[in-house]
Amino acid sequence: MTSDIAIEALKLRCVKKMDETIMERIYAGAGSIKDALRLDMATLKSFGIKKEVAENIITLDIDKELFKSELEALKKVSANIICIDDDEYPEMLRETKGAPCLLFVRGDAEVMLKPSIAMVGSRNASRAACDFSKRLGADLAEAGFNVVSGFASGIDVNAHLGAVEKGVTTAVMGCGVNHFFPEINRKHIDKVIDNGCIITEYLSNIHPAARNFPRRNRIISGLSYGVIVVEASDRSGSLITARLAGEQGRDVYAVPTFPDNRNNATNALLKEGATLIESYYDVIEELKYNISDIKEVDKQETSVLEFDSPEQAKLFDLLMRGTLNPDELSAKSGFDIEQVVINLAQMELEEYVVREIDGKYRAAGGLNGQNCHSTKSCN
Numbered sequence: 001m002t003s004d005i006a007i008e009a010l011k012l013r014c015v016k017k018m019d020e021t022i023m024e025r026i027y028a029g030a031g032s033i034k035d036a037l038r039l040d041m042a043t044l045k046s047f048g049i050k051k052e053v054a055e056n057i058i059t060l061d062i063d064k065e066l067f068k069s070e071l072e073a074l075k076k077v078s079a080n081i082i083c084i085d086d087d088e089y090p091e092m093l094r095e096t097k098g099a100p101c102l103l104f105v106r107g108d109a110e111v112m113l114k115p116s117i118a119m120v121g122s123r124n125a126s127r128a129a130c131d132f133s134k135r136l137g138a139d140l141a142e143a144g145f146n147v148v149s150g151f152a153s154g155i156d157v158n159a160h161l162g163a164v165e166k167g168v169t170t171a172v173m174g175c176g177v178n179h180f181f182p183e184i185n186r187k188h189i190d191k192v193i194d195n196g197c198i199i200t201e202y203l204s205n206i207h208p209a210a211r212n213f214p215r216r217n218r219i220i221s222g223l224s225y226g227v228i229v230v231e232a233s234d235r236s237g238s239l240i241t242a243r244l245a246g247e248q249g250r251d252v253y254a255v256p257t258f259p260d261n262r263n264n265a266t267n268a269l270l271k272e273g274a275t276l277i278e279s280y281y282d283v284i285e286e287l288k289y290n291i292s293d294i295k296e297v298d299k300q301e302t303s304v305l306e307f308d309s310p311e312q313a314k315l316f317d318l319l320m321r322g323t324l325n326p327d328e329l330s331a332k333s334g335f336d337i338e339q340v341v342i343n344l345a346q347m348e349l350e351e352y353v354v355r356e357i358d359g360k361y362r363a364a365g366g367l368n369g370q371n372c373h374s375t376k377s378c379n
Contacts, residue, residue, distance in 0.1 A: 073204035100201035107197030121155025134162035139280035141167025174212035181208035226251030
């Protein structure tokens with residue numbers, strides 16, 4: 001439920017010439033929204049606020065149409081406002097530099113009070129990496145984490161979808177509530193709202209501009225004890241999130257990939273000191289002494305990959321041990337050659353295996369076969 005101080009904070013945001021960065025500067029200087037509303041000209045100018053904006057703040061010269069339209073837009077999508085002074089505001093985020101003064105929330109804001117872990121990665125992730133992210137999201141949610149991500153295609157959306165199977169999730173958007181990006185993931189909105197929340201710091205009519213997403217990433221990392229990166233290219237926004245996590249004193253985890261995978265920047269993160277993870281157990285092991293209400297769930301170790309048949313699983317297991325041609329696979333598996341060839345064709349189509357120039361096949365995976373060499377995206 002939106003508090004009175006949150007409404008006052010929205011009024012401050014709707015002051016003419018105001019923006020998010022000015023709000024943050026004022027809050028950092030004043031220490032609270034209530035005190036920010038009482039600042040004089042000299043104090044505001046000492047915070048680097050231009051005279052015109054300072055005068056608007058002092059007189060509370062708000063854009064009344066903007067304020068009215070914001071309330072209407074939020075009501076239309078059943079969104080609440082959380083202000084940085086509210087008890088409901090996530091404490092870890094509040095402690096970060098440049099924390100947003102306002103969060104517009106659809107769904108259950110209380111999930112952000114649970115211990116949170118972020119998972120990010122490539123929008124053009126391999127199917128295997130998406131499968132891994134979905135399973136990891138489910139395992140972490142079952143352990144008691146709120147799984148945080150950015151609702152992007154690829155790794156992000158699969159982290160959310162896995163989390164809602166066993167627990168809760170938070171999606172952080174780079175646009176206002178009147179917009180959504182990417183459109184292909186709109187079909188998953190209700191699942192996330194029913195099992196968590198969707199949040200943004202942006203006013204309702206702010207479009208999903210490219211400049212918003214690096215700024216959005218500080219919220220993803222700021223909410224979380226750590227950030228897990230699964231497949232990322234050298235120019236991926238996931239690396240921005242990982243850098244911000246380090247600056248905020250958060251743990252950074254990475255899943256390694258084959259060097260020839262174009263999304264192999266996680267290997268560089270590992271060289272720089274990120275913690276290597278193979279499963280949710282590795283995350284639990286790092287954080288269980290810092291978080292009292294996280295539970296370790298015993299699980300049977302199974303592949304995160306989902307094959308169409310037991311035969312494909314067997315062939316993949318053999319290829320994880322080395323490259324083999326169809327005849328060798330037939331001999332080792334006990335399957336007839338026709339069965340082997342048909343299954344290999346299907347697995348190659350789904351990008352679980354790669355045919356080398358010499359006619360041999362290899363598992364298209366990185367760590368434990370969980371990251372495929374692929375440019376195929378998944379949602």
